[in-house]
Amino acid sequence: MATAATLTRADLADALHRDVGLSRADASRLVEQILGHMCEALARGENVKISGFGSFILRDKGERIGRNPKTGVEVPIAPRRVLTFRASQMLRDRIVGGG
Numbered sequence: 001m002a003t004a005a006t007l008t009r010a011d012l013a014d015a016l017h018r019d020v021g022l023s024r025a026d027a028s029r030l031v032e033q034i035l036g037h038m039c040e041a042l043a044r045g046e047n048v049k050i051s052g053f054g055s056f057i058l059r060d061k062g063e064r065i066g067r068n069p070k071t072g073v074e075v076p077i078a079p080r081r082v083l084t085f086r087a088s089q090m091l092r093d094r095i096v097g098g099g
Helices: 009-020 024-043 089-097
Strands: 048-050 054-061 064-067 074-077 080-087
Touching: 009 024, 024 048, 024 054, 080 089
Parallel strands: none
Antiparallel strands: 048 054, 054 080, 064 074
8 A cells, every 4th residue: 555645834835826826935824824823723722614624623531541551550541632633524525536
């Protein structure tokens, strides 16, 4: 199985430069601003929903007992907040359809 390519911030900025016609600096700044707004919203405890793409959802997980797989010793796992991503139906359909 071939390894999948990775889309980076630079790739997004290049696409904005190429497709929209922004300067490279403006495109890079725009990508950083968008990602910054998303990070700030998540840090404030807000979910982020991008229509047609998906939702970044924060979930609070309670304390639970886990087990060290190597030793079998039970250890408490502290409560924590986790970030999950739920793809929109449109995105899922495009992935299954291959593009």
